[in-house]
Amino acid sequence: MHKKDFYSQYTNDDLWHIKEDGFDPEIQNIREAQFSIGNGLIGARGVLEESPKGAVPGTYMSGIYDRMTSQVAELVNLPNPFHFKFTLKGEKFGAVTMDTLEHHRVLNLQHGLLIRKTIYSDIKKRRYNYQSIRFLSMDNKNIGVMQLVLTPLDDDADIELQTVIDVSVHNAETMTEGTKRHFHTIEMRPYDHTNYMVVETLEKHQKIVYHSGFYYKIGRNKKFSSSRVLSLKLKKGQPAVFTKVFYISSCGDKESDLKKEKKRSTTIFQRTFKTPFSKLLKNHIDAWEKLWKTSDIVIEGTAEIQKNVRFNIYHMLICSHFDNGYSSIGARTLSGEGYRGHIFWDAEIFLLPFYAYTNPEIAKNMLLYRYKRLDHARKIAISRGYKGAMFPWESAGTGEEETPTWAKNLDGTIIRIKTNELEHHISADIAYACCQYVEIANDLDFLRKYGYEILLETARFWASRVKHNRQGHFEIRDVIGPDEFHEHVNNNAFTNMMAKWNLLTAHNMFLELKKKGPKTFKALKTKLNFSDKEVAHWKSIGTHIVLKKRKDNVIEQFDSYFRKRYVKITDFDENSIPLLPKGIRVKDYQTTQFVKQSDVLMLLYLLSDQFDKKTKEKNFWFYHERTLHKSSLSAAIHSIIALEAGALNLAYQFFNVALHADISNLHGNTAEGTHAASLGGVWQNIIHGFAGVKMTKDGLSIDPKMPTTWRSIKFTLHWKGNLLRIETKNNEVFLQNDSKKKKVNVTVFGHQHELSGTKKYLFQKNKITKQEGYY
Structure with missing residues (x-):
């Protein structure tokens, strides 16, 4: 029996993780929004891979709008690259279609990861351990990655999997309009163990380019496949690891635009697809950690x-x-x-x-x-x-x-x-x-x-x-x-x-x-x-x-x-x-x-x-x-x-x-x-x-008024080319200017002070003390 949690290293920090325990179809659309992932260029709702009944898949590119079938322009819901389905002799794996013995999802806020573990039971009460991890790369914003692990727990299994990019998605129904699709597919073909697709918006004729590649590993054998449907035999207790890498980009409405983007994107995607999953994940995590250094509170x-x-x-x-x-x-x-x-x-x-x-x-x-x-x-x-x-x-x-x-x-x-x-x-x-x-x-x-x-x-x-x-x-x-x-x-x-x-x-x-x-x-x-x-x-x-x-x-x-x-x-x-x-x-x-x-x-x-x-x-x-x-x-x-x-x-x-x-x-x-x-x-x-930080006519001012249940607030601010590291308490403010060559004036508790680069200060109601090694 193989019950290993393959992604447990990304799911155990309660200060950084939002959790879902159990599947409730009544709130799945709320969870889809809450569990969204993205990198600013692309955003994707946290829909389950099998898109159960009532799901609202959503994949959006910043700035891609269309109005052809609606009274005003709408953010276009693009083909869903996270679509993935398993079946077992006609029985579909899914939170609705099978008995779900366990279901857990974790949104890892620190690293921009959505992780899932579901234990299914089929009609013959045989159990399957289904796990997945997905991310939209913060390192290369055109890239998305999903990995799934399926392990039969009680018996061997003949499975069929489908890993297409779902073009059946549509924009949501509005009060005066029904559902609508703002794109149509103009090209779709396999090449070199991968797949290439282009869709076009109906009004502006913007081209959205998709590349996708898929490989799987059972034991030590790694195999590539560009097939839409794949049949496999899995041994009891033996995990099968499936990895999908995709690339999404946009270009203008001219044929020359598409030709250039096709050449550019193919080069980038082929290089990315050859990169190990672990490296893609590390690059993504490193980019997230850099972001949080100046964004966290x-x-x-x-x-x-x-x-x-x-x-x-x-x-x-x-x-x-x-x-x-x-x-x-x-x-x-x-x-x-x-x-x-x-x-x-x-x-x-x-x-x-x-x-x-x-x-x-x-x-x-x-x-x-x-x-x-x-x-x-x-x-x-x-x-x-x-x-x-x-x-x-x-x-x-x-x-x-x-x-x-x-x-x-x-x-x-x-x-x-x-x-x-x-x-x-x-x-x-x-x-x-x-x-x-x-x-x-x-x-x-x-x-x-x-x-x-x-x-x-x-x-x-x-x-x-x-x-x-x-x-x-x-x-x-x-x-x-x-x-x-x-x-x-x-x-x-x-x-x-x-x-x-x-x-x-x-x-x-x-x-x-x-x-x-x-x-x-x-x-x-x-x-x-x-x-x-x-x-x-x-x-x-x-x-x-x-x-x-x-x-x-x-x-x-x-x-x-x-x-x-x-x-x-x-x-x-x-x-x-x-x-x-x-x-x-x-x-x-x-x-x-x-x-x-x-x-x-x-x-x-x-x-x-x-x-x-x-x-x-x-x-x-x-x-x-x-x-x-x-x-x-x-x-x-x-x-x-x-x-x-x-x-x-x-x-x-x-x-x-x-x-x-x-x-x-x-x-x-x-x-x-x-x-x-x-x-x-x-x-x-x-x-x-x-924290009491205000931009006044005299510059930056700090005078905290914190809840009694809070001991301190730590954060980082850019201010006029300086990077300020700040910790506030109700009666104290710690400050450090990380900019080595610059000085900055800050008013703390009503008194103005000049901060020299890299030095650390403690302010206590009219007092100032150098703090060595506080941060």
């Missing part, structure tokens, strides 16, 4: 919190890579088709800070994606009667507006979507993200080549969007804020203040560029055709934009918000999330003060320097009583402002809501993909909230 306190934090970070790591702005990150990452893979403001406001501080090249890539679609943003502005650049609410491959017309509301009713028409704050959000990235990375080259243009063109949009009122102020009318419960509102506080920030920042940068960068200034002025008078008007608008608040400094979310009906929240679910009071229906939201997420708290977070502690306290408690948290974007920001308001217990409570959004399927739709905004929000909640 180590929390000494609760093991469950530690593991779930890493789960959130892992899902941000598997959906990001640098491709010179060809793609960005959708609201459901590469783990599902929620929101059709579209890119929202989630990318810049919730995800980008994580990348800017841990892997700046990725943050730059996200902004290059926006810059390369700036012309489409200009076209959208013109089509709406505005000037400058107006970015789409939902974007995909081209930068055109991709918001669908209809969707299901929270209560299941069909509603018309108006966000593309009215939710305009995204243009300011993107400008904000540009400045945030430049400040963190000190990337002045990006600012000169791309950032100024985005900032100036979005400011020009806002200048054309405002209306001058009789009181001499400027208003922004008929919008939707992040709180999407209320439509067609005037002077939404978040929209107005972000537009104000955009206008004044563009004005100030214009003057600075004119003075310090005359060559860049002249080129931009010629390209964009703006004048000193136009930019001076931006300052006038920005300083006179409406922001309404009560005498106690509670900010009115929009005009007449305070006149809306106040309904007291009295009941909460098991996660302390408010339940809708009796008698209130979803369609009643517009008439009440209930908010989906608090626009005002988001405003206090992003423009924190502009508001004092008292203002934050007043607004937190006011909007806390009115926020239903019906968006995955809500909880993390709510937690951070709760900290600033001194509500430490509530801060920890809402942090846990954000942390468990996907690992516990709190919103009931993780099956459609992990929630990108919540993933990024959790990271910000820890770093900018509990």
Whole structure:
């Protein structure tokens, strides 16, 4: 009997592993999203190899969209390379088709591995030990590998296996459309013990190239096969090891593009296919360990919190890579088709800070994606009667507006979507993200080549969007804020203040560029055709934009918000999330003060320097009583402002809501993909909230406010070309600048200090001590 766990060395660290024990068909689609693997270029849902009934296989390439059979562009679900089936005299191996005596899966977050062990029993009660491991290489992002081990435990076995790339997959059904396939196969053939296939998207005619190779080993004999179906005799207790290596890439719509890619990919794949499995795995693991060196957060306190934090970070790591702005990150990452893979403001406001501080090249890539679609943003502005650049609410491959017309509301009713028409704050959000990235990375080259243009063109949009009122102020009318419960509102506080920030920042940068960068200034002025008078008007608008608040400094979310009906929240679910009071229906939201997420708290977070502690306290408690948290974007920001308001217990409570959004399927739709905004929000909640790291007008500041159950938080940040290793406790901060030749100023507990390269420091409320060998 052979019950060896072949991959046990990758499954025994509880701080790094997410586990599934037993197979439940009711939650398999949730598990598929949670157990996704990826490398940023390719993402694959954690579907079982046999794709049991009800499974939703998903293989996605970043930036590959198609709209031919749908009303808007969708992230294309491509052929599934992890498809693998065994049969025994017509009896299919599978979690549904056979008796499953044991079933375990482990998602190894540290190394990007999905590992499985299942013990099957056939109709004659004979048992089979089935194990598998798979990964999408973080070393070579076109490569994926899967290895399976099958051992008959009670008798010899005649098995048949099928290891094709499954082209029967399709994109998920939507409310107004059935299932659809966005590609067709244009070439498929075997060559040199491997297989080659090309599929083509229906609208853009993009070519997706697949290479796959398969070999198996029984005992010491290693054999190659390009057959789609293979029959084998296995001895009792003798493991048979099956290895599949594949390559996926994309190219343009021209025959010459395909010819070049075929030649290039064949060379790479053939070299890879000859590389031993152990070497491919090691290269992949080494690449992951390098990533975690700057991405990990180590929390000494609760093991469950530690593991779930890493789960959130892992899902941000598997959906990001640098491709010179060809793609960005959708609201459901590469783990599902929620929101059709579209890119929202989630990318810049919730995800980008994580990348800017841990892997700046990725943050730059996200902004290059926006810059390369700036012309489409200009076209959208013109089509709406505005000037400058107006970015789409939902974007995909081209930068055109991709918001669908209809969707299901929270209560299941069909509603018309108006966000593309009215939710305009995204243009300011993107400008904000540009400045945030430049400040963190000190990337002045990006600012000169791309950032100024985005900032100036979005400011020009806002200048054309405002209306001058009789009181001499400027208003922004008929919008939707992040709180999407209320439509067609005037002077939404978040929209107005972000537009104000955009206008004044563009004005100030214009003057600075004119003075310090005359060559860049002249080129931009010629390209964009703006004048000193136009930019001076931006300052006038920005300083006179409406922001309404009560005498106690509670900010009115929009005009007449305070006149809306106040309904007291009295009941909460098991996660302390408010339940809708009796008698209130979803369609009643517009008439009440209930908010989906608090626009005002988001405003206090992003423009924190502009508001004092008292203002934050007043607004937190006011909007806390009115926020239903019906968006995955809500909880993390709510937690951070709760900290600033001194509500430490509530801060920890809402942090846990954000942390468990996907690992516990709190919103009931993780099956459609992990929630990108919540993933990024959790990271910000820890770093900018509990660890107290803030980017202020004076630079980086650290003043932790940690949960009492946490002893310390350790993390690494990139800051202006320096690599800072930081450990925070409530009364202590350890710091080391790993950059040998640079010095950096950091404010700790309200006092500014200069850190010399490679030295280690301990800060304790006005004290500083060198720490030798702490890290």
